[in-house]
Amino acid sequence: MKTNDYIKYMTQQIVSYADLPKEERLAKREEKRSARQPGIYHWFGLLPYAIMQPLKSIKRSKRGRRH
Structure with missing residues (x-):
């Protein structure tokens, strides 16, 4: 050009x-x-996702026990 x-x-x-x-x-x-995509997934792939999923489920289960 x-x-x-x-x-x-x-x-x-x-x-x-x-x-x-x-x-x-x-x-x-x-x-x-x-x-x-969020920057963390763009730069590091599925590794942050694989780490964050169990942490989210633990957080949800703790939140449910407080009732």
């Missing part, structure tokens, strides 16, 4: 982003954020 093509593309992207209403921009950003 030549430099002029890249500058033209970037300008189009910026203008299209700036033309969106603020609510749409925020909604789009929030949608992207919610679609991502």
Whole structure:
């Protein structure tokens, strides 16, 4: 891609982003954020999940005994 093509593309992207209403921009950003995996799972895979599941079940069982 030549430099002029890249500058033209970037300008189009910026203008299209700036033309969106603020609510749409925020909604789009929030949608992207919610679609991502949490960072700990992204970087370390299933290991944190495997560790956290038994801890959650222990926490739930302790919470149930307090009644």
